C-alpha cells in the first residue's frame with residue numbers, strides 16, 4: 474500500500490516544524506507558502522531561513538506557492554495565522570478530496586464573527602471532516618527534536634487516532650481527544666493570558682504575582698470554556714493548562730514577549746515588533762464573547778484595555794487587586 478500525502482498550508486515556523494515531524498509517515502508533503510519568494514527560498518536552501526532557520530527540511534517535503542498541491546493531498550494541516558484561515562479555506566473550495574481532513578493548527582478566534590477555527594472551516598468547507606491540533610509546543614523546540622506532547626481532537630475518535638499516528642515522531646507525542654471545542658478554546662485563550670503574565674514579569678512584579686495571575690487566568694479559561702460545553706479534563710490537559718503554563722512563562726513566546734515589552738514601558742503598538750502575536754488579535758473578540766456569555770474575565774479585559782491604551786499598566790494591576798473579595802473558583 475502506498476504511503477499517504479499531506480499538504481501543510483502556511484510556511485511559518487510551526488508549519489515547517491510540523492511538516493518535518495510528519496515526514497517519516499508520508500510519501501510526499503507539500504508546504505504551501507502564499508509568498509512565492511519564500512517557497513523559492515525554501516526550495517533552494519532546504520530550510521525555512523525566514524522562520525525556522527537551522528532546521529533542515531526532510532527529503533519528502535516540497536515547498537510550493539501553488540495551492541493546487543492540495544488536490545493530491547490525503548490530508549491538510551492549516552497552519553496560517555488564525556485571522557487568515559478563512560481566506561485560505563476559500564482557496565480550498567472545489568480542490569479537496571471529499572474525505573481529506575483539514576486539521577486546524579492555528580490558535581485564535583476569528584475577529585468579526587467570534588468563530589473558532591474549526592467553525593470557520595465548517596462555514597467555508599461544510600462537508601469536509603475537521604480536526605484541531607494544539608498544545609504546549611514551541612516550533613523551535615520541536616524543530617530541534619526536543620521532547621514535546623500535544624493534543625489532536627476530532628469529532629470521530631478513529632479520525633483522531635489515525636492523525637495522531639501519522640503526525641507522531643519519537644520525540645513528538647500526540648494524545649487524541651473528541652473535545653474539539655475545548656482544545657481550540659485552550660489554544661486561543663492562553664495567548665491573551667500570556668500577554669498579562671509577560672506584563673507582570675516585564676514590570677518586575679515578581680514570581681508570586683506571576684503564579685497568582687497564572688492560576689486566576691486558568692480559572693477564567695475554565696469558566697469561559699465550560700460555559701460553551703468544553704470538558705474540564707481537556708482544559709486541565711496539554712492544550713489547556715499545559716499550553717497556558719508554557720506560554721505564560723517563557724520569553725520564547727511571542728505573546729509573553731509582547732506583554733513583557735509593554736511591562737517595561739513600550740507602547741503596545743510597537744512592542745510586538747512585527748511578530749505574529751495571536752493574543753493581541755484574539756483579545757477583543759474573546760472579551761466580547763465572554764461578555765455575551767455572561768462570563769467574567771477580568772484579566773483578559775485588562776489585557777484588552779492595555780492593548781487599546783485605555784489604561785496604564787499600574788492602573789490595570791490596581792483594578793485587578795482591588796476587585797471585591799470572592800470565593801475562589
Ligand SMILES: NC(=O)C1=CN([C@@H]2O[C@H](COP(=O)(O)OP(=O)(O)OC[C@H]3O[C@@H](n4cnc5c(N)ncnc54)[C@H](O)[C@@H]3O)[C@@H](O)[C@H]2O)C=CC1
Nearest residue numbers: 483484485486487488507524553555557579580611612749
Ligand atoms: N510558532 C509556534 O511555536 C507555534 C505556533 N502555533 C500557531 O500556528 C499559527 C502560525 O504560527 P507560526 O507558524 O508561528 O507563524 P509565523 O509568523 O512563523 O508564520 C506565519 C506564516 O503564515 C503565512 N501567512 C501569513 N499571511 C498569510 C496569508 N494572508 N495567507 C496565507 N498565508 C499567510 C506565511 O507563510 C507566514 O510565513 C499561529 O496561529 C500560531 O499561534 C501553534 C503552536 C506553536
Ligand SMILES: O=C(CO)COP(=O)(O)O
Nearest residue numbers: 608609610611726727728
Ligand atoms: O503556541 C505556542 C506554544 O504552544 C507559541 O506561542 P507564541 O505564539 O506566544 O509564540
